[in-house]
Amino acid sequence: AAALAAARSAFSTNEPKTPRADVLAYNNFYEFGGRKSDPADNAHTLTTEPWTVRIDGLVAKPADYRLEDLIKPLALEERVYRMRCVEGWSMVIPWIGAPLSEILKRVEPLGSAKYVAFETLVRPEEMPGQKGLLQLLPWPYVEGLRLDEALHPLTILATGLYGETLPNQNGAPLRLVVPWKYGFKGIKSIVRISLTETQPKTSWNIQNPREYGFYSNVNPNVDHPRWSQATERRIGEGGLFAKRRPTLMYNGYADQVASLYSGMDLERYF
Amino acid sequence: MRAALRIPKLVVYVAGLVPAAWTFYLGLQDRLGPEPIKALEQELGLWSLRFLLLCLLISPLRRAGVDLLRYRRALGLLAFYYAALHLSAYVALDHGFDWTAIGRDILKRPYVTIGMAAFVILVPLAATSNNAAIRRLGAAAWARLHRLVYVAAILAAAHFLLIVKSWPAEPLLYAAATIALLAARALPAARRARTASAS
Numbered sequence: 001a002a003a004l005a006a007a008r009s010a011f012s013t014n015e016p017k018t019p020r021a022d023v024l025a026y027n028n029f030y031e032f033g034g035r036k037s038d039p040a041d042n043a044h045t046l047t048t049e050p051w052t053v054r055i056d057g058l059v060a061k062p063a064d065y066r067l068e069d070l071i072k073p074l075a076l077e078e079r080v081y082r083m084r085c086v087e088g089w090s091m092v093i094p095w096i097g098a099p100l101s102e103i104l105k106r107v108e109p110l111g112s113a114k115y116v117a118f119e120t121l122v123r124p125e126e127m128p129g130q131k132g133l134l135q136l137l138p139w140p141y142v143e144g145l146r147l148d149e150a151l152h153p154l155t156i157l158a159t160g161l162y163g164e165t166l167p168n169q170n171g172a173p174l175r176l177v178v179p180w181k182y183g184f185k186g187i188k189s190i191v192r193i194s195l196t197e198t199q200p201k202t203s204w205n206i207q208n209p210r211e212y213g214f215y216s217n218v219n220p221n222v223d224h225p226r227w228s229q230a231t232e233r234r235i236g237e238g239g240l241f242a243k244r245r246p247t248l249m250y251n252g253y254a255d256q257v258a259s260l261y262s263g264m265d266l267e268r269y270f
Numbered sequence: 271m272r273a274a275l276r277i278p279k280l281v282v283y284v285a286g287l288v289p290a291a292w293t294f295y296l297g298l299q300d301r302l303g304p305e306p307i308k309a310l311e312q313e314l315g316l317w318s319l320r321f322l323l324l325c326l327l328i329s330p331l332r333r334a335g336v337d338l339l340r341y342r343r344a345l346g347l348l349a350f351y352y353a354a355l356h357l358s359a360y361v362a363l364d365h366g367f368d369w370t371a372i373g374r375d376i377l378k379r380p381y382v383t384i385g386m387a388a389f390v391i392l393v394p395l396a397a398t399s400n401n402a403a404i405r406r407l408g409a410a411a412w413a414r415l416h417r418l419v420y421v422a423a424i425l426a427a428a429h430f431l432l433i434v435k436s437w438p439a440e441p442l443l444y445a446a447a448t449i450a451l452l453a454a455r456a457l458p459a460a461r462r463a464r465t466a467s468a469s
Contacts, residue, residue, distance in 0.1 A: 022304040025303070025304060026303070026304040026305070030436070034436070034438040034439075035438075036303075036304075037303075087435070089305060089308075134437070134438075134439050136436040136437065136438065137436060207436060223378075226379060226380070226381060226432065226433070227379060227381075227433075228371070228374070228375065228379075230371075231371075233305065233307070233308075235304045235305065236304060239297070239298075239300045239306050240297040240298060240302075240306050240307060240310065240363060241363065242307065243366055244364075244365070244366070
């Protein structure tokens, strides 16, 4: 990974950061295997240059953008965000990236656009989890946001972490970070962004609609059908005798994002 | 297999407890990865399931001509010890004795309910895994009681399957092994029943 300069952002938390080694070693990225250590072991095979992102759908300027062209005009910022995994663990990660809204504005969404759909690379020859007998998800991995969520200033496209370009296992060269949602919403190695009128399909919702909803906002009051979401374990915090910590509504970003969901039944739109 | 037959039972117990001691030691050294409590908890549970399956392997092996019957009690008790350690890790390390959360888990989360049920079944089996209990109960009643190990194994395999996301290979393989070991009993029994009714 190459060094990447970024200005510090006011949206950053001051909480202690999760050690870089843990952020790089403990990942869910099923394209590279089902174990947490698989991405770190296998993702080095991924070629991230050249990289093209297709932006299409309900935009005035659809095109295949070379990653450098997409990134160049952006002022990169460091955003230290909490990351809460749906499995019940969390990290504090210093991402480097820029608001997704900056990129969306450049492609000029049409008035009819209501959602943003994302798609991960499919390249079985470089992604061992995409071939073989037992594949854990249908590919490509797809995710989506409502347009207002996508335009929210906390939502970023990340190109780096801990002062360097993104390691492959963390979703190089371009990934989504939406800090008030469960980690799996942060789709990795993005090759396509489409603006749509209807709610896009999302991978975990396809896999198990009873357990994973479209919104997947962090919410300690709405449990996963199989486990509680009331508490979490912070990675790298105190070894065998570490205590769980309470999970915060919208992962602690309620002040900024609660208004997006006012009046919604969060049990139903989980 | 003659060499295996000469291994003293005490060695089986001591060797059987090495993974627990080693994993706990690694945990204290902070060498169990980013989620040490989960790693320890899962390792203890997995060893319990492994010893349960080894227990279930003894009978089919005997039919195949390998007699390891004298180690079955040790393997069964090891399965129970590991289940108890797994449960202790869950109660003490994972939940810090938060009995409210633990109680809710047992009542509301099927995978916890099922795991707890498997443990509860193992308690009377462990308590009667001694010669005095066999004498007191009588061989037939004792054998009937110990058939509950089949239920415990099914519950333990289900407990593993129910905690994972998607369908990873490992819990599926353990479930398949459990089914295969139970089928290895059901099939000869069914054949015996058929021949008996035919004659």
